[in-house]
Amino acid sequence: MKQQLIIITALILLIAGIGYLVIDLFYSESGASDNPYAYGLNELRKSDSSLIDYQEIQHFPAGLSEVYGIAADPANRIYVTGANGVEIYSPGGEKISEFSFPDTAYCIAVTPDGNLLLGMVDHIEIMTPGGEILSRWKPESEASVLTSVATDGTDIFVADAGKKIVYRYDREGTLLNRIGKKDSLKGIPGFVIPSPYFDLGIGRDDELWVVNSGRHLFEAFRPDGSLISTWGKTSTGVEGFCGCCNPSNFAMLSDGSFVTSEKGIERVKVYLPSGEFKCLVAAPDQFDQGTRGIDLAVDSEERILVLDPWRNQIRIFIKKGENNDEK
Amino acid sequence: MKKGIALVVLTILFAWQMVSSYAIQRFPKPEFESGYITPETLLPTPRAEILEVMDVAVLLLALSVVTWAVLKRRSRNLVFWISIFSLAYFGFYREGCVCSIGSIQNVTLAIFAGSYVIPWTVLVFFLSPLVYTLLFGRTFCAGVCPFGAFQDLVSWRPQKIGTRLNAVLGVIPYIYLGLAVLYAATATDFIICRYDPFIGIFRFDALFSMFIFGGILLLCGVFIARPYCRFLCPYGVLLNWISRFSKYHMTITPSICVECRLCEDSCPYESIEKPVTVKNPESRKMVVRKFILIMLLIPFFMLLGGWTGSQIHESLAKVNGKVRMADELLHPEKIQAEPESIEMTAFKASGKSVKELYNEASRILRQFYIGGWILGGFIGLTIGGLLAGRLITRYRTDFEPNRGTCYSCSRCVDYCPIKS
Numbered sequence: 202m203k204q205q206l207i208i209i210t211a212l213i214l215l216i217a218g219i220g221y222l223v224i225d226l227f228y229s230e231s232g233a234s235d236n237p238y239a240y241g242l243n244e245l246r247k248s249d250s251s252l253i254d255y256q257e258i259q260h261f262p263a264g265l266s267e268v269y270g271i272a273a274d275p276a277n278r279i280y281v282t283g284a285n286g287v288e289i290y291s292p293g294g295e296k297i298s299e300f301s302f303p304d305t306a307y308c309i310a311v312t313p314d315g316n317l318l319l320g321m322v323d324h325i326e327i328m329t330p331g332g333e334i335l336s337r338w339k340p341e342s343e344a345s346v347l348t349s350v351a352t353d354g355t356d357i358f359v360a361d362a363g364k365k366i367v368y369r370y371d372r373e374g375t376l377l378n379r380i381g382k383k384d385s386l387k388g389i390p391g392f393v394i395p396s397p398y399f400d401l402g403i404g405r406d407d408e409l410w411v412v413n414s415g416r417h418l419f420e421a422f423r424p425d426g427s428l429i430s431t432w433g434k435t436s437t438g439v440e441g442f443c444g445c446c447n448p449s450n451f452a453m454l455s456d457g458s459f460v461t462s463e464k465g466i467e468r469v470k471v472y473l474p475s476g477e478f479k480c481l482v483a484a485p486d487q488f489d490q491g492t493r494g495i496d497l498a499v500d501s502e503e504r505i506l507v508l509d510p511w512r513n514q515i516r517i518f519i520k521k522g523e524n525n526d527e528k
Numbered sequence: 529m530k531k532g533i534a535l536v537v538l539t540i541l542f543a544w545q546m547v548s549s550y551a552i553q554r555f556p557k558p559e560f561e562s563g564y565i566t567p568e569t570l571l572p573t574p575r576a577e578i579l580e581v582m583d584v585a586v587l588l589l590a591l592s593v594v595t596w597a598v599l600k601r602r603s604r605n606l607v608f609w610i611s612i613f614s615l616a617y618f619g620f621y622r623e624g625c626v627c628s629i630g631s632i633q634n635v636t637l638a639i640f641a642g643s644y645v646i647p648w649t650v651l652v653f654f655l656s657p658l659v660y661t662l663l664f665g666r667t668f669c670a671g672v673c674p675f676g677a678f679q680d681l682v683s684w685r686p687q688k689i690g691t692r693l694n695a696v697l698g699v700i701p702y703i704y705l706g707l708a709v710l711y712a713a714t715a716t717d718f719i720i721c722r723y724d725p726f727i728g729i730f731r732f733d734a735l736f737s738m739f740i741f742g743g744i745l746l747l748c749g750v751f752i753a754r755p756y757c758r759f760l761c762p763y764g765v766l767l768n769w770i771s772r773f774s775k776y777h778m779t780i781t782p783s784i785c786v787e788c789r790l791c792e793d794s795c796p797y798e799s800i801e802k803p804v805t806v807k808n809p810e811s812r813k814m815v816v817r818k819f820i821l822i823m824l825l826i827p828f829f830m831l832l833g834g835w836t837g838s839q840i841h842e843s844l845a846k847v848n849g850k851v852r853m854a855d856e857l858l859h860p861e862k863i864q865a866e867p868e869s870i871e872m873t874a875f876k877a878s879g880k881s882v883k884e885l886y887n888e889a890s891r892i893l894r895q896f897y898i899g900g901w902i903l904g905g906f907i908g909l910t911i912g913g914l915l916a917g918r919l920i921t922r923y924r925t926d927f928e929p930n931r932g933t934c935y936s937c938s939r940c941v942d943y944c945p946i947k948s
Contacts, residue, residue, distance in 0.1 A: 208687050211748040215755050218744045219700065221737065222723050226707075226847060 245437050245466050246485040252439060253521075254471070254480035255505065257487070260516040261294040263508075270309035270320075271508035271515065273500040281508065281515060282306040282319060289330060290515065292500065300332030308349045308360075308496075318357060320347040325359060325374065338374030340364075348399045349450075353407045356424060360411065362399040365392040367411055369424060380426040381411060389428050390416065398449035398464065398494065405457045414446035419459065419476070432476030439470070440478035452497035452505070460505055462495035469495065469507060469518075482518050483507065530608065534681040537612050541620045580649045583622065587672065588656060590614055594671035595664045597938070598778050602947075604938040607670050611677035619674030624727040628653045628668070629675065629763040630720045632705070633712035640713040657763075661770045665777035669757060669767065669935040675726055676757050676935065679749040686753040686796030694798055695914055697759040698933075702910040705762035706903040707844075714895050716848040720762060753796035757935065768932040778929060778936045781944045785926035791943040792927065799934040804923050822916040829908035829915075837904025838897055845896040854889035857882055 268283035277292040286301035287309070308320040312327070316335060319326045323345055327336040340347070346363035356377065357370045367380040383391025392399070393415025401411045408429055409422045418433035434441035442448055448461035457474035460482065467488035471479040482505055488495070492511040499505055507516040590610060597606035618627070626647075631654035638646035657668035669676045689697075704720075711717045721727070725742035728734020734742070748755045757764055771777065780791050780800070791800060810818075837844075845851045849871045856872065875885065929940065 204687055207685075207751050208689055211687075211751045211755075212689070212693075214744050215697075215748045215752065215759065218725075218741045218748075219760070221741060225737070226719065226723075227843060 242466055245443075246490075248439055248468070248481060248484040248486075250484070252481045253484055255482040255518040256521050257483070257516055257518050259294060260509075260512075260514045261290075263513050263515060264288050264296065264299065265513075267305070268508055268510050268513055269305070269307045269494065269496065271496045271498045271506055272309045272311050272317075273498045273506060274311040274315065275501055277500040277502060277504075279498070279500075279506060279515060280309055280311060280317065282309040283510075287317065287319070287328075287332070292502075292504075294515070294517075298330070300328075302326075302332070307347060310350045310352055312352050313354045318350045318352060320350045320359060322346060325350065325357070325370070327372070336372070336374055338370070340368060341376070346397050348397055349401045351401050351403050351409070353403045353409070353424070358401055358403075358409055360399045360401045362394050362397045365394045365399075367401060367409070367422075369426075378424075378426055380409065380422050381413075381420070382426075387428060389426075390418075390420075393446075395445045398446055400448075400450045402451060402453050404453060405455070410451070410453070410459075412448055412451060414442075414448065417442040417447060419451075432472075434476075439468075439481065449494060450496050452499045454499055454503060455501075460497050460499060462497055462507070464493040464495070467492045467495065469497065469505070483516075531684050533608075533612075534684075537615075538681060541616060544620060580647075583626070584649055584652050586617060587653060590617075590672045591656060591660045591668060595660060595667040598667050598670055598936045599664060599776060602782065602938060602941045604942045607936075607938050608680075610671035611680055614672050615674045615677040615681070617674075618672070619678060619726070619730045624674060624724065624730045626650050626653050627675075628657050628673065629761060630718065630724070632763055632766070633708055633718045633720055636709050636712035637715060641715050644715075658766060658770055661767050661774060663775050665774040665929075665931065665936045666767050666771050666934060667778075667936045669764070670937045673757075674730070675761070676754060678726055678729075679746065679754045679756060680937065682746050682749045683753040683796055684750050687751050688793075688798055689752060691798065694758070695918075699907075699910060699914065700759050701762055701765045703907055704760055705765045706906045708762050710844065710896075710899045710903050711847060714845075714848065714892060714899060716845075716892075719847075725756060754935070758797060758933075771934070772931045774931060777931050778934070778938065778941070780927055780929060780940045781946050782948055783946050786946065787927070788945060789927070790945060791940040794940045794943040795929075795934075796939070797933060797935060797937075799930040800940060801922075801924060801928045801930050803925050803927060804921065810921065818919045822912075822919060825915055826909060826912035829912035830905045831908065833904035833906070833908025833911070834901040835904065837900035837902070837907070839900070841896040841900035842893065844900055844903075845893050848889075848892050848896075850885065851889045851892050851896075854885050857885070 263281050263283070265281065265283040265286055265288060268281055270282045272280045274280070278297065279290040279292070279294075281288045281290070284305045285303065286299060287306070288299040289297045291297055304321045306319040306321055310318040312318060315330060317328045317330060319328060323343075324337060324339040325347065326334055328334055340359070340361060342361075342364050344363040345361045347359055348362045349360035351358050357372065358380070359368045359370065361368060366382060369377045369380060371377060381389060381392050383389060390413070392411070392413050394413075395415050398414055399412065401409060404410050404421065409424065411420050411422065412418075413420050413431075413433075416433065417435045418431050420431045421429040423429060435443060437443045442461075442463060444463075444465040447463045447465065449464045450462045452460045454460060454471070458479065459472040459474075460469065461472060462469045467485050467490070469482035471482060473479050488509065489511045492509065494510050496508040496510075497505065498508075503520070505518040507518060508514075509516055590613070594607060594610045597603050597610060618624070626649060631650045634646050634650045635654050637644045657672070660667055671677065708718075708720045711719050723738070723741075725738060725745050728738045729742045745756050787803065792802070794800070846855065853869070853871050853875055856869070929936075
């Protein structure tokens, strides 16, 4: 009886296997037509909705034809820059003012004294909120592609994706030192930046955080360029970063957590100061497929400001369960 | 004991493949601090000719040694160890390519497509087992074919499934052979390679479904010995035919059979023919009736099969990429939800007109119409032949291996008390 059962089971398995061959050969059109080498991300775009801890409460369109950078000041005013100008919005999204210039700015930061730091493709400008130029200087290299600016109140840090280096300037534009050059003796691995997505920001202890996107790492430096720490995980899962160069942008929450944005699998996430994945702010299905260069800012109320360059929108996210009206 | 050896051998061979799969490069490439520069990724070069000569030399040597082990030494142990060597060399080292089973398609393509030049090594891999089989029986299956060796290693608790079921399932290799020849002749696909159940295991790289299929065959192989060889292998069909005419086929006993019946249940492939004594010879009238029946049966099945094949030729042709593409262009509503196929993208980039594609698809369909008749006729002949075979009574006085289905594995030899 047992022997018969084994034979019958084995035969059923065998016939099922042969049946699979027949079905695959004659009835499975997609199997024969699919590109086996296709770089498919659709499966990776799926995310667990229980991991999304934020909700979008508001979005409004930007007035610029192309947008690249977003920042917030201590009064929660929103600064947006891009092609030929800067727009300033109230925390509620009403436009307060704007000014224009002939160049395109790719990044923006607000200094503690309320001025604006703007990174054009090949030079830096410091402007007043009214658009008056206070200072302007160029990096030394023609190959520079400036992608991010930040200030700790004393110095100005500029990320150069073209030269794969971070410059530290004083407020007059004097180069003080370079940060991140590969130095095995100091344990600095060097930046791997395959595309013009190279962001930096200032941490809660005034340390400089730089995204080494080709290595999927965050690296913290002192102003003198010495490496403090790194974190990051290469993974196609939600807890890590993948592709050629991610994350593309980030911003810091007041507790030292990181808000990150990615391209390829378009999403915004929060990581704890230790580098552990905490939650999703926005899942891939909340962005148009192909969206790149999602810039981020965090205001004093911990609202996450997401600049969506594909939709040309400023999108505001708050933690689920927090009533925005009370604030 | 052999089961333990088989487990150890399989563990070693799998570990070998596992180690090589750790050598996958991740992105970004490491930046070595010693100044080492990672070499550029190169396309694999064709296998060096000297190594191809070595493959052929190993094949011929393995065939010769296993034939000697079967016919002269009459040693199952030696056959077992040669089969382990073949599994390691032709399976895990050469990763199942080139193989005699798949070479059927290369030979067919060379015959039907004038532009295809068959590599000499492939021709040798196709012909040499056939020549050895014609002379010595299926010694290739006994210890040289890596597929057979793989299944033999896991054949731990073989059960008999009965003559009738054996015969019914035994039709599948003929259908598979017919389809493989049809698709190779029309330059459609090499389906034997596409649905090779073990090559993915040898390479540790296959579609998940093929891993599962290979796993199912091995699992079945624990209880039903060599399921691929018996119920799928298209090359086995050729070897089966040729082996029937082999000049020096293996015998169970080296001398006169004493009919001790010790070997009766020794064959896991149910390939031992029992003695049929001439106690009740059939009457002349019965013989004539059977002959007439066979003469009617075979043409009937051939015609029925041929007609059926011709009627389903369009379905058979759908496997062809050009025919499928022409069908997609004719019926775009069918594929609206699907992403564009890679063939379609390539066709659009080629600059060819749709009319040219339709003409080509039409030519291929005509080929499939004729091929459908031939394939159906062949399957009909097979079924008719098998039925006819059951009508014919063959008389024998000894326990003998069935020359067609015996894999010359020498298991039965161990059971024979007569050793010289």
